[in-house]
Amino acid sequence: MTTFSQNAELTPAYILHTRKYGDSSLIAEFLTEKNGRISGVIRGARSKKQSGTVQAFTPLLISFIGNGDLKTITKIDAGNISHIVGDELLVGFYANELLVRLLAKFEPMRSVFSAYQNLLLQLVSGTNVEPCLRVFEMTLLSELGYGISFDVEAQSGEPIDENAFYRFGLNQGFYRLAKQASGRNFQGKYLLGISEGNFAEPMVNTYAKFIIRDCLDHLLGGRPLKSRELFKLYRSAASEDVKAKVESKVEDEDEDAQ
Numbered sequence: 001m002t003t004f005s006q007n008a009e010l011t012p013a014y015i016l017h018t019r020k021y022g023d024s025s026l027i028a029e030f031l032t033e034k035n036g037r038i039s040g041v042i043r044g045a046r047s048k049k050q051s052g053t054v055q056a057f058t059p060l061l062i063s064f065i066g067n068g069d070l071k072t073i074t075k076i077d078a079g080n081i082s083h084i085v086g087d088e089l090l091v092g093f094y095a096n097e098l099l100v101r102l103l104a105k106f107e108p109m110r111s112v113f114s115a116y117q118n119l120l121l122q123l124v125s126g127t128n129v130e131p132c133l134r135v136f137e138m139t140l141l142s143e144l145g146y147g148i149s150f151d152v153e154a155q156s157g158e159p160i161d162e163n164a165f166y167r168f169g170l171n172q173g174f175y176r177l178a179k180q181a182s183g184r185n186f187q188g189k190y191l192l193g194i195s196e197g198n199f200a201e202p203m204v205n206t207y208a209k210f211i212i213r214d215c216l217d218h219l220l221g222g223r224p225l226k227s228r229e230l231f232k233l234y235r236s237a238a239s240e241d242v243k244a245k246v247e248s249k250v251e252d253e254d255e256d257a258q
Contacts, residue, residue, distance in 0.1 A: 010061035010077060011035065014116065015054060016096040020046070026054065027070070029100050030062065033113045038069040038104040040064050057082040057092055057120055069105060071246050088123040090134060092235055094227035095119060098137075102144060102219055115139040131199035137212045147171055150195035162189035168211055170218050212216065 013032040021027045026045040030038050040062075046052045054060075059079035064071040084092050095116060103109070115136040122132040141147060151160050154173030160166070165185045166174040177185055186207055193204035194211075 010063050010075065012113070013060045013062045015056050015058070015060065015122070015156055016058075016100050018042075018045075018054075025165060028054070028073070030060075031099055031103075031113060031116060032062070032108075033110060034108060036037070036107040037099065037105050037110055038064065038071055039105065040073040041067075042073045042076065043125045054078065055081065056096060057084055057123070059117075082120060082124050084120075084123050086126075087231075088126055088129060090227060090231045091129060092120065092123050093230070094225065095133075096134060098216065101223075101225075102140065102216075109143045111134075111139050114141050116126065126156065126202075130205055131197070134199045134205065134212065135197065137216070138208075141215055141219075144219065146219065148211065148215070150191045160188045160195075162187075162190050162192055164188045167190065168214070170214060186211075187243050 011032050011034045011051075013030045015028050016031055016037070017029040018026045021041055024044050024046045026042045028040055028042055028045075030040060032038055042054055054076065058081050061077040062073055063075045064073050066072050067091070078113055099112075099116070103112075119132050119136045122129050138148070145182075152173075153160060153166070153176055154169070155175050158176075160174065165179070165180075165181070165187055167175045167177060167183075168174055174186070174191065190201075190203050190207045193201055194208045198203045199208060217221070
């Protein structure tokens with residue numbers, strides 16, 4: 001059985017996803033500060049004694065052993081449980097799903113860990129979530145090799161002109177249009193706003209969402225995210241009872257996914 005809250009050499013971690021294993025255990029996907037994403041067996045995690053101790057969004061300190069891809073979690077020290085509900089819960093599920101789907105195992109990404117940690121703090125507070133989510137997404141893209149230069153034109157290397165309009169090409173960047181054209185194009189001043197992290201400005205945030213989504217969809221290979229589907233269902237729900245059912249489904253995804 002995994003030992004909880006005992007002395008060991010521990011690394012900061014968060015649980016991204018769990019699924020049942022045997023009669024009382026779980027297999028968990030972790031985001032760790034030192035080792036990146038890892039998978040590990042938490043023995044006895046579903047027993048009455050440990051029920052509720054191990055869950056998503058809770059800061060953990062863990063140790064593990066094993067030479068293969070699937071580790072054995074030897075010790076866990078759980079911090080204060082973060083209670084996240086509503087839209088914020090769905091945003092957290094979205095972030096977790098991205099990390100499970102896009103991060104390779106055993107590749108430390110401290111900047112991603114830090115951005116994820118900051119995002120969770122905002123989700124708990126329920127304020128200024130969108131700007132922090134954009135920073136998390138852009139940090140993740142950068143670490144995956146898809147960092148975007150929002151202040152420089154791709155073809156010429158010239159600085160983005162705040163009065164000009166641009167198109168965005170995946171794996172290319174922004175190229176200037178002779179004039180504003182039909183279809184999706186982006187005014188320079190809002191691209192510069194993204195570069196400066198001014199996501200509190202509505203148009204800057206909207207532009208960033210479009211561009212980031214195109215990049216993430218490319219990396220996901222066109223496979224839809226369950227979190228987006230649940231978010232649409234939640235937003236369309238007319239009653240609090242239905243919304244509560246969607247929130248419950250989000251929590252159940254931990255055991256049903258993969």
